[in-house]
Amino acid sequence: MRCCAHVLNLIVKDGLxxxxxxxxxxxxxxxxxxxxxxxxxxxxxxxxxxxxxFKKKIVLNCKTRWNSAFFMLQVATxxxxxxxxxx
Numbered sequence: 001m002r003c004c005a006h007v008l009n010l011i012v013k014d015g016l017x018x019x020x021x022x023x024x025x026x027x028x029x030x031x032x033x034x035x036x037x038x039x040x041x042x043x044x045x046x047x048x049x050x051x052x053x054f055k056k057k058i059v060l061n062c063k064t065r066w067n068s069a070f071f072m073l074q075v076a077t078x079x080x081x082x083x084x085x086x087x
Contacts, residue, residue, distance in 0.1 A: 012066045023061075023069055026076050029083050030058050043082065050081050 016023065033043045047054040058079060061072040076083070 009066065016066055016069060023073070026073065027061060029087075030060050030072060030076060033086065034058060034060060043079075043086070046082050046085050047079065050085055052079060052082060 033039050043058070044054045056075045056078065058075050059068075059072055061068040
């Protein structure tokens with residue numbers, strides 16, 4: 001008999017599969033802006049230009065842990081306008 005945590009994990013993975021293309025695009029953007037310290041500084045600079053306070057560092061998710069995708073999306077949505085400006 002499967003435990004509740006395993007069943008929950010399977011449900012979430014199926015749900016994330018539906019939006020996997022979007023998650024991958026966001027992951028690529030986060031990767032680009034966290035790969036070097038210079039790009040991180042540019043990201044913070046653009047945050048100031050669009051009047052969004054830089055409170056949380058953008059983090060890259062781990063593909064095997066769905067909760068890390070949740071945290072990445074949660075922070076990335078706060079900086080949605082910054083990503084649009086940088087693109």
